[in-house]
Amino acid sequence: MRFDIITLFPEMFAAFLESGVTRRAYASGQVAVHLWNPRDYAQGNYRRVDDRPFGGGPGMVMMVEPLQHCLDAIRAARAEAGEVQPAPVLLFSPIGVTLKHEVVAQWSDSQGAVLLCGRYEGIDQRFIDKHVTHQVSLGDFVLSGGELAAMVMLDAIARLQPGVLNDEGSFQQDSFNPALDGMLDCPHYTRPEVWEGQEVPGALLSGHHANIERWRRDQRLRITASHRPELIDQARAQGLLNVKDEG
Ligand code: ADE
Known part of the structure; x- marks a missing residue:
């Protein structure tokens, strides 16, 4: 899977690509990330990439030509690497989905x-009208740029790749995963067994696998019901919860 990122700030991605459990996915090319700066495709001594908006108003607008040359170079590189169909172009924007x-899972299973x-x-x-095929938003707020959104999405995609997380951190245990019926994750504890008078729940110390699993499922349901009740309704509508769960 290959992602080509068009950004005026490629340096923002350096620490991200080199850190944490997902680093291996980027380094091995399992999730190949290529960074492209439209400034490298801009004309003139100043390599201008933005200009004032027609009609006036605050701020600047990214110019179409450097973006077009940058996209041409990406298309050529992807074709050289054997791509037959032109890749989708995804814009990070507050107007996106x-x-x-589900959105992450869809992209994580793509080219x-x-x-x-x-x-x-x-x-x-x-x-945008000519090239953008999908728009994605992180939520109802405005970021100063799409870079953080791109990193958020790439990180979520990389976690879903087979073998990227070790067994203990398997993504199937994550919140929202269909493997856990889309519920939120349960609480986690590690040593010491007692901290400032607070004890680790006994079920987790029992060594009894079925009891531990039952406790975790109960916790997922309790937390989901109190924080995101609509996820319980969704799971129920999909027939994923049974009477025993809800009791
Ligand atoms: N760019 C600016 N605001 C954004 C948002 N909310 N989500 C994704 N990209 C953005």
């Missing part, structure tokens, strides 16, 4: 995409 487990990170007041709409 909200990023949820990848071109990820377009906007900056300033936005991107010339003509580039």
